[in-house]
Amino acid sequence: MTDTDWGELAQHWLDRLADCSVPGAGVTRLPFTPEHRRALGVLTELMEEAGLVVRLDAAGTLIGRLGGPESAPALLMGSHQDSVREGGAYDGIMGVVLPVLALMKLRHDEVTLPFAVEVLAFADEEGVRFPSALMGPRALAGTFDMATLDLHDSDGITLRRAMEEFGLNPDSLPDLKRNPTQVLGWVEIHLEQGPVLESAGLNIGIVTGICGIERHMVTLTGKAAHAGTVPMHLRNDALAGAAELTLATETLAHETDGLLATVGALHVRPGVVNAVPGEVSLTLEIRALNDALRECAGAAITHTARDIATRRGLSLDIARTYAQGATTCSSKSIEHLCKAVATGSRSEVRRLVSGATHDTSAMAELCSVGMVFTACRDGISHHPSELVSEKAMTAGIQTLEQYLIQLQ
Structure with a gap:
């Protein structure tokens, strides 16, 4: 043969x-x-x-x-x-x-x-x-x-x-x-x-x-409101906060050699065209061959999420739900x-x-x-x-x- x-x-x-x-x-x-x-x-x-x-x-x-x-x-x-x-x-x-x-x-x-x-x-x-x-x-x-x-x-x-x-x-x-x-x-x-x-x-x-892999479940809660009657500066838009967190996560991964980070799923409530989003749940996954690097990134993103929530008047619930070493x-x-x-x-x-x-x-x-x-x-x-x-x-x-x- x-x-x-x-x-x-x-x-x-x-x-x-x-x-x-x-x-x-x-x-x-x-x-x-x-x-x-x-x-x-x-x-x-x-x-x-x-x-x-x-x-x-x-x-x-x-x-x-x-x-x-x-x-x-x-x-x-x-x-x-x-x-x-x-x-x-x-x-x-x-x-x-x-x-x-x-x-x-x-x-x-x-x-x-x-x-x-x-x-x-x-x-x-x-x-x-x-x-x-x-x-x-x-x-x-x-x-x-x-x-x-x-x-x-x-x-x-x-x-x-x-x-x-x-x-x-x-x-x-x-x-x-x-x-x-x-x-x-x-x-x-x-x-x-x-x-x-x-x-x-x-x-x-x-x-x-x-x-190695770690996963976090994140929930940002603001205040649902009518999209046509609440001025922009008075809104507590949970989706805007989630978007900012997603981009911050992407930026950190781009700037950190060997790091992969993904926001893979979002659930928006109430999820209608004419309402300011009052709550967003999202998944965050972080991967790296270096466990210390991965854990440091998890801590950094958690800190960023808290800062975003504070600035935007949102409440935050974030928890690591899974971790597997490299x-x-x-x-x-x-x-x-x-x-x-x-x-x-x-x-x-x-x-x-x-x-x-x-x-x-x-x-x-x-x-x-x-x-x-x-x-x-x-x-x-x-x-x-x-x-x-x-x-x-x-x-x-x-x-x-x-x-x-x-x-x-």
């Missing part, structure tokens, strides 16, 4: 997996559903063709294992099988297919590894069906909160019930915790979900870390992956920071982690038009193969 055939083979399997979707645009495959079950069947077939021993754990993670010498530790690789609603055919699932094909290529090239390798297809990373995510890797790391099992989807079905109806035993989740001494590390390959690699003419990039990829993994890119694709090695969260962030609680990005067309993801070229997937398979060879 030629090198170019590997990307074509990856596309074949991804096309089959894309069919494991509810009807409609793009790919919709939520955890513990018939579509999930069908995808497991396709992945099992692929893993077995690659010579892997396949099993399903209590978290719904499909694991394909290539055994090594007795008592040898295992390198873990993989990503998630689930999608957003009407998403693409590559996000997550490509990160399961490419590692399996890398192992298949090693066998084709008659290379034997002195350690075990496991490829994992996690059930739920996106958090679309249930208001939680990353259950599979958190179970392996021993950080899964069992209270999450009581959360329910839009139909009122709890996570526990969905898992039980899928044939799993959620009470055994704590038993999935891995012994770190038996894990060599974790590597995930994922489409970039951004335009950097494509704009640079590169197929592969190496991730140095995943941004993940740093191990320097050793970065070094080996960069060397693997140079060996496998003979191109410039670009290092990137991931602004999106991935399974890697939870696996970092268990072991050292590394991550590879492939270029994607126009930087589009979570959309039916999401596309990774066969050439980029071939480069990804080569990179993973060379990385595995280096670890011998």
Whole structure:
């Protein structure tokens, strides 16, 4: 098989997996559903063709294992099988297919590894069906909160019930915790979900870390009034205050290297054309690879919000509702992956920071982690038009193969 055939083979399997979707645009495959079950069947077939021993754990993670010498530790690789609603055919699932094909290529090239390798297809990373995510890797790391099992989807079905109806035993989740001494590390390959690699003419990039995230809920309350009878200088316009805060947030992010800040949703009351807005609720999200920088930005925006409220005669309610620390990829993994890119694709090695969260962030609680990005067309993801070229997937398979060879 030629090198170019590997990307074509990856596309074949991804096309089959894309069919494991509810009807409609793009790919919709939520955890513990018939579509999930069908995808497991396709992945099992692929893993077995690659010579892997396949099993399903209590978290719904499909694991394909290539055994090594007795008592040898295992390198873990993989990503998630689930999608957003009407998403693409590559996000997550490509990160399961490419590692399996890398192992298949090693066998084709008659290379034997002195350690075990496991490829994992996690059930739920996106958090679309249930208001939680990353259950599979958190179970392996021993950080899964069992209270999450009581959360329910839009139909009122709890996570526990969905898992039980899928044939799993959620009470055994704590038993999935891995012994770190038996894990060599974790590597995930994922489409970039951004335009950097494509704009640079590169197929592969190496991730140095995943941004930390914090979210705030902000409510500014003024006084609703008739839009035609209250003079401008006597108004307490909550939306004007929210607009000022939004622009101040954007300005801070523009002026601060490494900071991303977004006001993503606003709810305006009373929300009619002829009334001064009396109340606005908005969401604020801040991301950065440096946790101290992110927290400093959160404090600065909070101070700005208070100043705006005072000047405009508004009351303010602001609270941080979520926080997740940044993940740093191990320097050793970065070094080996960069060397693997140079060996496998003979191109410039670009290092990137991931602004999106991935399974890697939870696996970092268990072991050292590394991550590879492939270029994607126009930087589009979570959309039916999401596309990774066969050439980029071939480069990804080569990179993973060379990385595995280096670890011998």
